[in-house]
Amino acid sequence: MISPHRSHSLWFAFIAHRLSGLALAVFLPVHFYVLALVLTDASTLDGFLQWSKNPLVKFAEFGLVFLLGIHIFGGLRLLALEFLPWSPRQKTYAALAVAGAFILACGFLLSAVS
Amino acid sequence: MSDDSKHLEVSVWRSDVARYESYSVPIQDSQTVLDVVSWIQQNASPDLSYRYACRVGMCGSCAMMVNGEPRWTCRTHVNKVLKNNKMEIAPLRNLPVVKDLVTDMDPFFDKWVEAKSVFQSTKTRHDEMEPILPDSPKRLAASDAIECINCAVCYAACDVVAANPDYLGPAALNRAWSLVNDVRDGGYEARMEAISGGGGCHNCHSQSSCAQYCPNELNPTASIAGLKRETAKGWLR
Amino acid sequence: MLNTNLYMLQRITALIMAPLVLGHIAVMIYAARGGLSAAEILSRTQGSVWWMLFYGTFVAAVSIHAAIGLRVIVFEIFKLKGAGLVLFTWATFIGLAFLGFRAVYAVTIAGGGL
Numbered sequence: 001m002i003s004p005h006r007s008h009s010l011w012f013a014f015i016a017h018r019l020s021g022l023a024l025a026v027f028l029p030v031h032f033y034v035l036a037l038v039l040t041d042a043s044t045l046d047g048f049l050q051w052s053k054n055p056l057v058k059f060a061e062f063g064l065v066f067l068l069g070i071h072i073f074g075g076l077r078l079l080a081l082e083f084l085p086w087s088p089r090q091k092t093y094a095a096l097a098v099a100g101a102f103i104l105a106c107g108f109l110l111s112a113v114s
Numbered sequence: 115m116s117d118d119s120k121h122l123e124v125s126v127w128r129s130d131v132a133r134y135e136s137y138s139v140p141i142q143d144s145q146t147v148l149d150v151v152s153w154i155q156q157n158a159s160p161d162l163s164y165r166y167a168c169r170v171g172m173c174g175s176c177a178m179m180v181n182g183e184p185r186w187t188c189r190t191h192v193n194k195v196l197k198n199n200k201m202e203i204a205p206l207r208n209l210p211v212v213k214d215l216v217t218d219m220d221p222f223f224d225k226w227v228e229a230k231s232v233f234q235s236t237k238t239r240h241d242e243m244e245p246i247l248p249d250s251p252k253r254l255a256a257s258d259a260i261e262c263i264n265c266a267v268c269y270a271a272c273d274v275v276a277a278n279p280d281y282l283g284p285a286a287l288n289r290a291w292s293l294v295n296d297v298r299d300g301g302y303e304a305r306m307e308a309i310s311g312g313g314g315c316h317n318c319h320s321q322s323s324c325a326q327y328c329p330n331e332l333n334p335t336a337s338i339a340g341l342k343r344e345t346a347k348g349w350l351r
Numbered sequence: 352m353l354n355t356n357l358y359m360l361q362r363i364t365a366l367i368m369a370p371l372v373l374g375h376i377a378v379m380i381y382a383a384r385g386g387l388s389a390a391e392i393l394s395r396t397q398g399s400v401w402w403m404l405f406y407g408t409f410v411a412a413v414s415i416h417a418a419i420g421l422r423v424i425v426f427e428i429f430k431l432k433g434a435g436l437v438l439f440t441w442a443t444f445i446g447l448a449f450l451g452f453r454a455v456y457a458v459t460i461a462g463g464g465l
Contacts, residue, residue: 004182005207005271010322010335018319022424025417025443032410032450038389039457046389065376072372075365081320082362083343086336090322104376112383277427278352316358345355346362 013094017074020067027064055113062109069101122192124150125202126162129213134202135159147187147195148176151203151215164215171329174265178215179204184270186329207270222266222283229282230308231289234301244298252295259292259337261330268324268334280313284324284334287315291337294344306348315341352426357419364416371409396458403459410451418444 006015037045051057077093087093120141125134137154148166155162166176171189178187181195181202195201209217226232237244246253268284269275275283290309293299309315315338324334353361382392396402422440425431431439 005184005323005327006273006321008323008326010320010326011273014319014321018424021417021420025421025447028413028417028447029450032447032454035454036450036457038393039453039461042389049387049389052387065379068372068376072369076369078320079362079365081335082339083346086333086339090335108376108380108383111380114384274427280352310355312352312354314354316353316355342358346359349355349359 009091009094013074013077013097016070016098017078020071020074023067024064024071058109058112061112062105065108066101066105069104070098073097073100121199122150122196123200124154125200126151126154127204127211127214128159128162129211130161134204141192145192147178147180147185147190147192147201147203150192150201151178151187162215163213172263174263174267174329177206177265177267177270179207179270184267184327186265186267189329206266208272208275209266209270217266219266222264222269222285225282225313226264226286226289228308228313229286229290230301230305231286231293232301233293233296234299234304236298236300246297252297255340256292256295259288259295259332259334262288262292262332263330265329267327267329268332271323271327273321273323274317274319278313278317281317282309282313282315284318284338287318287341288324288332288334288337290315291340294341306344309341310345315345318342353419353423357422360415361419364412367412368409368416371405371412374405375409393458397460399459403455406455406459407452410448410455414444414448414451417447 034045034048037048052061074094074097077090077097080087080093081090121138122141124137124139126137127133128135137158139150139153139158142149148169151162151164152166155164164176164178166188167173169176169188171186174186176187177184179185179202180187180190181197183195184206185195187203192201203215205211205215205217209219209221212218248257262285264285266285268288272281272284274281287309290305293305294302318335318338320335320339322335325332325336328334382395418440421443422436425439426436
């Protein structure tokens with residue numbers, strides 16, 4: 001399914017960064033809109049926050065935090081790649097970015113369901 | 115097409131019919147993909163067009179897509195790339211096809227020139243020779259990037275080249291970086307201008323397929339990162 | 352496709368956001384314990400200059416960063432060019448900034464409906 005020339009970890013790091021950025025960019029307007037409901041329709045906001053206690057929503061939030069973690073830690077790897085002297089450990093850093101994102105998202109989920 | 119333990123099934127892109135044609139090629143010891151292509155042209159299809167020259171991994175002329183990956187066919191052993199005794203051979207990606215496995219290399223070289231990846235001399239034979247210390251940081255950086263033989267494997271591997279027709283590409287930018295680090299070169303300003311436009315170094319997403327596939331083990335990702343640093347320095351000044 | 356200006360803007364906003372994102376996630380992990388309600392959020396953020404500055408900066412940076420990021424995607428995938436590309440970039444920036452500052456206003460300045 002993935003083209004042969006793309007089947008290596010740094011390409012996966014690229015596509016993860018691009019897709020997570022895209023997902024966050026789509027999520028943000030919704031997030032801003034919901035928060036601004038405090039202005040016009042505060043009871044809807046509370047209703048929404050009640051609804052968001054649903055485990056499925058919590059899991060979706062976990063996904064969002066994971067995507068955010070991927071994007072920021074992957075992004076930090078890129079900033080280091082571009083502005084610091086070259087390191088040959090790019091694949092290691094890319095793997096650490098995913099691990100860090102996962103730990104972050106788990107931290108969020110554990111606190112959100114307690 | 116019967117493929118038994120003594121034959122390979124090889125699909126080759128043919129321009130005249132605009133599809134992959136299948137050939138049954140006898141297996142030989144230590145066979146390379148170039149051996150396979152040559153066998154097909156010599157025994158099965160005399161009108162198959164392909165390029166090679168040195169056949170020993172020095173010139174880069176034999177670069178083709180083998181099972182979807184850009185490689186030097188003379189340095190690719192068949193048993194390293196076979197999938198179920200099958201192999202698919204196509205012309206290099208991201209370049210116009212002239213015929214069969216031959217691509218038009220002009221766009222690749224045009225971008226080399228467009229990137230000003232050409233040495234601009236500053237001294238004549240009457241001047242003192244420039245003393246270059248072989249282990250100075252700039253010389254080391256230039257030497258790391260200098261072994262490019264313009265085979266276009268990196269160009270074929272790069273998805274940004276595929277997505278952005280103006281993108282100068284890993285090879286041209288890698289050479290630009292080696293020249294930026296060459297203290298004898300006098301073309302810095304024009305080169306920096308050339309590599310920071312719409313087709314310039316900022317389009318690189320560090321996918322690193324270039325470094326993954328370069329047969330000379332060069333790292334255009336690192337070189338392009340160096341160019342980005344140079345443009346940032348210029349911007350911050 | 353980028354030039355040096357857009358590239359530097361993208362990287363600089365990324366650097367600005369790195370600590371802000373980590374701060375935001377830390378706040379979310381802390382605040383989400385035991386469930387979230389509008390009243391809880393607002394009691395912390397209403398009338399707070401610091402939260403306004405924190406999230407105001409965040410919105411400004413993310414509007415620029417996401418607009419440039421999406422610009423690259425629509426150029427590479429949908430081949431949008433020229434005036435259309437410029438329009439898309441500005442529209443994304445203005446859209447995110449408007450919704451974002453509206454949310455910041457709602458959460459930190461407006462009287463709230465609760």
